[in-house]
Amino acid sequence: xxxxxxxxxxxxANAHRLLADRRRGDRSLPSITIEQIVAQLGLAVxxxxxxxxLYDRAIAALAIRQSRGDMIEAIFILRAYRTTLPRFGYxxxxxxxxxxxxxxxxxxxxxxxGGQLLGPTFDYTHRLLDPSLLRDxxxxxxxxxxxxQEPVMRVSDILAGEGLVEGDGELPAGHVPGDxxxxxxxFPMARDLRLQALARGDEGFLLSLAYSTQRGYGNNHPFVGExxxxxxxxxxxxxxxxxxxxxxxxxxxxCQMITQFKGSVKSPPQFxxxxxLVFGQNERKAMSMSLVDRAxxxxxxxxxxxxxAQDEEFVISHSDNVQATGFVxxxxxxxYVDFQAELDLMRRMRREHDERSREEPxxxxxxxxx
Amino acid sequence: MNxxxxxxxxxxxxxxxxxxxxxxxxxxxxxxxxxxYQVPFASREMPMPYGWGTGGVQVTAAILGxxxxxxxxxxxADDTTNAVSIRAFFQKVANVAVTTKTREATIIQxxxxxxxEKLTAGQTLVYxxxxxxxxRFLEPxxxxxxxxxxxxxxxxxxxKLYEDIARNGHIATTYSYPVKVEGRYVMSPSPxxxxxxxxxxxxxxxxxxxxxxxxxxxxxxxxxDVVSLDFEDHPFEVQKFERPCxxxxxxxxxxxxxxxxxxxxxxxxxxxxxxxxxxxxxxHCGTMLAYGKAAAE
Numbered sequence: 001x002x003x004x005x006x007x008x009x010x011x012x013a014n015a016h017r018l019l020a021d022r023r024r025g026d027r028s029l030p031s032i033t034i035e036q037i038v039a040q041l042g043l044a045v046x047x048x049x050x051x052x053x054l055y056d057r058a059i060a061a062l063a064i065r066q067s068r069g070d071m072i073e074a075i076f077i078l079r080a081y082r083t084t085l086p087r088f089g090y091x092x093x094x095x096x097x098x099x100x101x102x103x104x105x106x107x108x109x110x111x112x113x114g115g116q117l118l119g120p121t122f123d124y125t126h127r128l129l130d131p132s133l134l135r136d137x138x139x140x141x142x143x144x145x146x147x148x149q150e151p152v153m154r155v156s157d158i159l160a161g162e163g164l165v166e167g168d169g170e171l172p173a174g175h176v177p178g179d180x181x182x183x184x185x186x187f188p189m190a191r192d193l194r195l196q197a198l199a200r201g202d203e204g205f206l207l208s209l210a211y212s213t214q215r216g217y218g219n220n221h222p223f224v225g226e227x228x229x230x231x232x233x234x235x236x237x238x239x240x241x242x243x244x245x246x247x248x249x250x251x252x253x254x255c256q257m258i259t260q261f262k263g264s265v266k267s268p269p270q271f272x273x274x275x276x277l278v279f280g281q282n283e284r285k286a287m288s289m290s291l292v293d294r295a296x297x298x299x300x301x302x303x304x305x306x307x308x309a310q311d312e313e314f315v316i317s318h319s320d321n322v323q324a325t326g327f328v329x330x331x332x333x334x335x336y337v338d339f340q341a342e343l344d345l346m347r348r349m350r351r352e353h354d355e356r357s358r359e360e361p362x363x364x365x366x367x368x369x370x
Numbered sequence: 371m372n373x374x375x376x377x378x379x380x381x382x383x384x385x386x387x388x389x390x391x392x393x394x395x396x397x398x399x400x401x402x403x404x405x406x407y408q409v410p411f412a413s414r415e416m417p418m419p420y421g422w423g424t425g426g427v428q429v430t431a432a433i434l435g436x437x438x439x440x441x442x443x444x445x446x447a448d449d450t451t452n453a454v455s456i457r458a459f460f461q462k463v464a465n466v467a468v469t470t471k472t473r474e475a476t477i478i479q480x481x482x483x484x485x486x487e488k489l490t491a492g493q494t495l496v497y498x499x500x501x502x503x504x505x506r507f508l509e510p511x512x513x514x515x516x517x518x519x520x521x522x523x524x525x526x527x528x529x530k531l532y533e534d535i536a537r538n539g540h541i542a543t544t545y546s547y548p549v550k551v552e553g554r555y556v557m558s559p560s561p562x563x564x565x566x567x568x569x570x571x572x573x574x575x576x577x578x579x580x581x582x583x584x585x586x587x588x589x590x591x592x593x594x595d596v597v598s599l600d601f602e603d604h605p606f607e608v609q610k611f612e613r614p615c616x617x618x619x620x621x622x623x624x625x626x627x628x629x630x631x632x633x634x635x636x637x638x639x640x641x642x643x644x645x646x647x648x649x650x651x652x653x654h655c656g657t658m659l660a661y662g663k664a665a666a667e
Binding site for chain 2: 008009011012076079080082083084086181182183184185186187188313317322323325326327328329330333334335336337338340341342343344345349352
């Protein structure tokens with residue numbers, strides 16, 4: 001008792017052993033396989049890949065299993081793995097207008113070239129518990145038809161024809177896109193870096209910020225120009241060959257949010273855009289990202305920063321859930337040295353306070369008498 | 371669908387790849403060249419959480435060599451769980467020799483304390499820093515605080531300290547007590563109790579500060595002038611304890627309060643466990659140890 005507690009090492013080892021036991025659970029049940037997680041918990045896998053910034057379903061599924069389904073923990077495990085991987089190059093920009101579209105909806109047009117494709121969506125399901133899922137139910141094969149021959153035109157390209165929407169924007173000459181994971185963050189940020197930060201930002205945090213813009217904290221009258229999900233080709237420029245070669249396809253969700261803009265000294269009235277792009281299928285994240293992206297472009301449109309979602313330092317500094325969870329949870333580490341210092345100060349201040357109130361009771365009674 | 375590779379990865383010596391180490395070493399060199407200035411660096415995700423020493427771990431990983439002897443403390447103790455965990459990490463990824471003896475270590479990674487024993491030339495003290503910006507709680511914006519440092523505009527900090535005195539009669543900051551380095555940069559000593567501030571001044575050892583989440587590294591080269599901020603009529607002073615350590619009888623050291631029972635029983639023991647053990651090995655004895663021995667006999 002009188003000697004500082006020893007045995008941290010044994011305690012940690014035992015805690016890890018207990019954790020492994022709790023992760024595995026009832027040994028009479030077969031353990032869940034990586035393939036099952038990839039196939040049946042695909043959206044969880046997608047979220048982990050997106051916020052870890054690493055596209056690998058099997059490893060993301062492994063992280064989910066290892067973290068007992070704790071998503072932020074899984075993202076963290078995957079990030080720590082990602083950071084050790086060597087960089088052998090940067091891909092050429094993916095061309096989402098050539099996406100193999102599995103889902104594509106626009107809220108701004110009733111019908112449009114390429115059509116409205118619902119795809120695998122929860123949107124019009126009734127959220128009634130399905131008792132058939134209690135068993136290993138039989139599921140019908142999906143209906144399929146041949147894909148479109150023509151690339152599915154982007155809604156922004158339709159509006160651009162009339163000059164009513166801002167263009168994709170030009171990067172300043174010589175601007176090399178930054179890499180958030182290789183350079184320290186500095187404020188104010190360029191939009192490329194900001195979009196990188198948003199793409200790996202916490203889904204819940206961005207959702208709430210996006211929601212706040214709709215409730216009057218930085219409103220910009222948004223319309224979903226288009227949400228599309230499907231596979232895009234990733235290509236890498238090989239200097240030896242002189243052209244780009246395909247590395248394979250990845251699934252992404254893209255959202256183009258169209259917002260009103262009344263014009264400024266520099267630019268005529270036109271629609272502006274917010275942009276969202278995430279790995280896998282995750283519309284909620286892509287839409288939230290596009291709203292927050294637009295909200296953060298106050299500099300470009302000479303808008304006043306009046307609400308949290310427009311405040312770059314506030315949003316970007318707090319959007320990373322791996323950082324946030326680490327710092328919040330570090331409060332459970334011992335702080336007794338600092339607490340001792342505070343305790344000492346508190347006792348001293350209390351003593352001084354008590355002494356003062358003993359010295360001054362006369363004043364109170366005098367005032368009361370008057 | 372890609373299969374899960376059976377061997378995910380083999381890690382480099384001290385976990386970080388050599389390119390990352392080079393980037394961190396450059397940052398450290400710059401930090402040493404401008405004492406007290408916070409140098410941004412591209413902090414990596416580490417396999418332990420942010421806020422749990424990722425900055426210190428990255429600095430240690432970047433300077434650690436196979437010949438080094440590492441000591442890790444948290445709250446002054448070698449056996450607190452996070453110190454154990456970080457020490458085990460470096461044993462695993464660098465197979466480096468570890469020690470609990472302050473004088474045997476070439477690198478000491480610490481959270482919240484500076485060892486009682488005087489550090490010597492050749493030793494490096496690596497601090498884990500949660501919030502590197504001393505002005506952060508006065509001004510939350512990085513864009514603003516960087517300007518304030520650039521212009522040496524530290525009035526806000528003096529006003530804060532003055533308000534403490536006006537309100538309480540004394541400065542009410544007990545840890546993370548700001549210091550001025552070489553008469554230029556105001557620097558956070560990390561959340562060490564102000565008791566430890568004087569040890570930073572003119573230290574023979576190299577002191578490196580790593581903040582992983584905030585992506586900053588700063589440094590105090592050996593023999594750097596480090597002054598705790600104060601006023602002429604309210605000079606800086608450190609905490610004083612009314613009694614010596616109950617185990618080793620040491621005076622003028624930082625003590626932890628240990629609650630003994632639910633009737634207000636308390637004892638005060640050295641926060642620096644190595645220092646305390648060393649003294650006891652050399653025959654020093656506090657009141658409680660004498661009592662314990664007597665009870666055991």
